[in-house]
Amino acid sequence: MTSLPHRAGGPADAPAVVLLHGFPASSLLWRNLEPALVPAMRWVAPDLFRTAGADVERETSNVLALLAGLGIASCAVVGHGHGAAVARRLAAATDVRALEIGRATSELQSRFGISYAV
16 A cells, blocks of 8 residues: 555445645645535545656556555546646546546536535
């Protein structure tokens, strides 16, 4: 399992969504969205490295290791800024559906009845 710091919630058997923040934010970017996800979704919000020019490949590997450690094989991914670049890499490498924050609000509303504004 990775030592990537993260916050998580929701039922372990629910569909999973990974919330990836941009630079220079942290996993706290998603704190207003998280309560709306429970109980319908299991959410994971890792703390990516908060440095300009962070290595997207390394970040992707770290998130994949975190998901494996948590037993998550399939998930949706929502990315903002740098997190969207990681989300696109995850989508290319695994069974995930990546959403960039510009589309995330309408997608979450239509699929899960969640209303959220950044």
